[in-house]
Amino acid sequence: MTAPGNLERVLTSGGFAVTAECGPPRGADPELIRKKGGYLKGFVDAVNVTDNQTAVVRMSSMASCLILKEMGFDPVLQMTVRDRSRIALQSDILGAAALGIRNILCLSGDHQSFGDHPGAKNVYDIDSIQFIDMARAMRDEGRLSSGAEITVRPEIFIGCVENPFADPFDIRALRLAKKIGAGARFVQTQCVFNVEKFTRWMEMVRDLGLHEKAHILAGITPMKSPGMARYMKNSVPGMDVPDHLVERMASVPKEGHREEGVAICLETIERVRAIEGVAGIHIMAIEWEEIVPDIVRRAGLETRP
Amino acid sequence: MIVADRKPFDEIMGMIESCERILLVGCNECVTVCAAGGAKEVALLASQIRMKRKAEGRPVEVDEKTLERQCDPEYVNPLAETLEGYDAVLSIACGCGVQLIAETCRGLRVLPGLNTRFMGVTEEHGMWAERCQGCGDCVLDRTGGICPVTRCAKSIMNGPCGGSQNGECELRQDTPCAWQLIIDRLKASGELSRYGEIAKPRDWSTSRDGGPRKRIREDMRI
Ligand code: SF4
Ligand code: SF4
Numbered sequence: 001m002t003a004p005g006n007l008e009r010v011l012t013s014g015g016f017a018v019t020a021e022c023g024p025p026r027g028a029d030p031e032l033i034r035k036k037g038g039y040l041k042g043f044v045d046a047v048n049v050t051d052n053q054t055a056v057v058r059m060s061s062m063a064s065c066l067i068l069k070e071m072g073f074d075p076v077l078q079m080t081v082r083d084r085s086r087i088a089l090q091s092d093i094l095g096a097a098a099l100g101i102r103n104i105l106c107l108s109g110d111h112q113s114f115g116d117h118p119g120a121k122n123v124y125d126i127d128s129i130q131f132i133d134m135a136r137a138m139r140d141e142g143r144l145s146s147g148a149e150i151t152v153r154p155e156i157f158i159g160c161v162e163n164p165f166a167d168p169f170d171i172r173a174l175r176l177a178k179k180i181g182a183g184a185r186f187v188q189t190q191c192v193f194n195v196e197k198f199t200r201w202m203e204m205v206r207d208l209g210l211h212e213k214a215h216i217l218a219g220i221t222p223m224k225s226p227g228m229a230r231y232m233k234n235s236v237p238g239m240d241v242p243d244h245l246v247e248r249m250a251s252v253p254k255e256g257h258r259e260e261g262v263a264i265c266l267e268t269i270e271r272v273r274a275i276e277g278v279a280g281i282h283i284m285a286i287e288w289e290e291i292v293p294d295i296v297r298r299a300g301l302e303t304r305p
Numbered sequence: 306m307i308v309a310d311r312k313p314f315d316e317i318m319g320m321i322e323s324c325e326r327i328l329l330v331g332c333n334e335c336v337t338v339c340a341a342g343g344a345k346e347v348a349l350l351a352s353q354i355r356m357k358r359k360a361e362g363r364p365v366e367v368d369e370k371t372l373e374r375q376c377d378p379e380y381v382n383p384l385a386e387t388l389e390g391y392d393a394v395l396s397i398a399c400g401c402g403v404q405l406i407a408e409t410c411r412g413l414r415v416l417p418g419l420n421t422r423f424m425g426v427t428e429e430h431g432m433w434a435e436r437c438q439g440c441g442d443c444v445l446d447r448t449g450g451i452c453p454v455t456r457c458a459k460s461i462m463n464g465p466c467g468g469s470q471n472g473e474c475e476l477r478q479d480t481p482c483a484w485q486l487i488i489d490r491l492k493a494s495g496e497l498s499r500y501g502e503i504a505k506p507r508d509w510s511t512s513r514d515g516g517p518r519k520r521i522r523e524d525m526r527i
Contacts, residue, residue, distance in 0.1 A: 171488055
């Protein structure tokens with residue numbers, strides 16, 4: 001066993017973790033990843049790279065993770081089960097581990113009908129929970145889904161996502177329990193805007209003792225404009241943006257929109273930090289990565305463990 | 306039943322462009338029930354085709370026939386003997402019927418007049434919905450009688466995903482979330498404790514992924 005990656009180290013040492021998302025470009029330019037990485041350097045413990053998010057084709061997460069790794073980051077490889085069968089998923093886990101990419105985030109992925117290739121065939125050979133279990137067995141039992149033995153086991157830190165705002169609400173913590181039971185050790189949630197609901201979800205999570213089995217990072221997204229607030233509220237599946245926040249964004253003059261978005265975001269960070277069992281935040285500044293240092297600094301989190 | 310839609314009229318006209326005499330064949334089973342390819346639809350389509358071609362000054366002769374079952378050689382074999390002089394057979398049965406005619410009536414063009422959609426049920430008069438994908442290893446006993454393979458847009462076996470909201474699938478378009486339905490059913494029957502079990506990856510080889518499937522009952526063969 002080699003030493004754990006930075007994210008695992010921060011989380012297991014009890015530090016309050018900060019991760020951020022980096023959306024790869026719709027093109028083959030590595031400089032764009034380096035530019036986004038440049039904004040985040042020194043402010044985060046790990047960087048997630050999305051996997052063809054909203055089913056729109058982007059540079060591969062694996063390649064982008066490697067570029068970030070070369071910059072000194074601890075990348076989080078997001079992997080959806082939408083586009084790859086168990087054969088390809090396992091092969092990519094082995095490949096990622098060989099490249100020194102340690103963090104794997106397992107998710108279902110948005111249905112292709114949302115993206116730029118709605119005529120594509122989806123895969124969904126296994127679901128995200130089965131994927132977590134498969135990754136865990138590869139690492140801990142040294143075997144593939146078929147039972148075949150692996151020569152060198154992948155040293156990986158396995159994470160999952162959970163959406164506290166999806167329905168049915170009362171099974172949302174139970175579903176997380178399944179993911180943690182399957183082997184997830186860190187959790188990044190959907191963007192938190194409805195803090196009351198998130199607080200209730202965290203209560204259910206604590207009732208099941210899940211916060212002691214896995215590190216839970218609350219998803220944070222700064223809004224750029226009232227338009228973005230409305231769009232997320234109405235058009236992004238599983239997103240819960242309360243009306244009062246949409247109104248608040250709309251109540252300030254245009255030049256103040258971004259500042260208001262950041263202010264909401266800072267208040268949210270403060271409130272989720274106070275919730276028992278929240279081990280960190282995951283900032284998803286969609287096509288606005290340059291704002292991350294500002295948020296981290298103003299939240300008083302710039303000294304990274 | 307198998308549910309199908311008629312192909313757009315222009316597409317059908319394009320397929321028979323060069324024909325002067327065709328046989329239009331319907332089927333008395335599923336496609337009759339879903340009002341896509343029964344005797345009534347055969348008569349309607351035949352007259353539409355005749356009128357259109359007549360108006361274009363290139364009349365076409367369209368004979369009509371509706372078989373008891375187009376997916377059964379018992380009914381398709383006799384058809385093969387009556388095809389002298391036709392330029393093509395236009396079938397408005399499901400894809401199985403079209404193919405059996407093609408296999409039986411060699412040397413003749415066989416054209417599909419329908420788009421075969423799914424295996425489903427009648428939800429209301431004039432409304433059909435998909436229920437089964439014939440995966441070959443039914444799990445309905447574990448999912449409250451609701452099929453996650455078919456009715457969950459991601460065929461998730463441990464659902465629901467994070468897109469489920471207000472009972473609807475993330476696809477919206479009035480699609481109920483299969484997993485919301487499953488959980489409601491498990492709750493109602495006092496089986497929610499089952500929800501904690503992780504459903505293992507499926508063996509899709511019993512499904513279409515294992516290649517074209519065939520069923521043989523040796524005891525029934527003659
Ligand atoms: S589990 Fe398989 S056989 Fe059963 S209804 Fe669903 S697709 Fe059909
Ligand atoms: S919303 Fe429900 S039906 Fe739709 S993909 Fe997710 S779990 Fe499946």
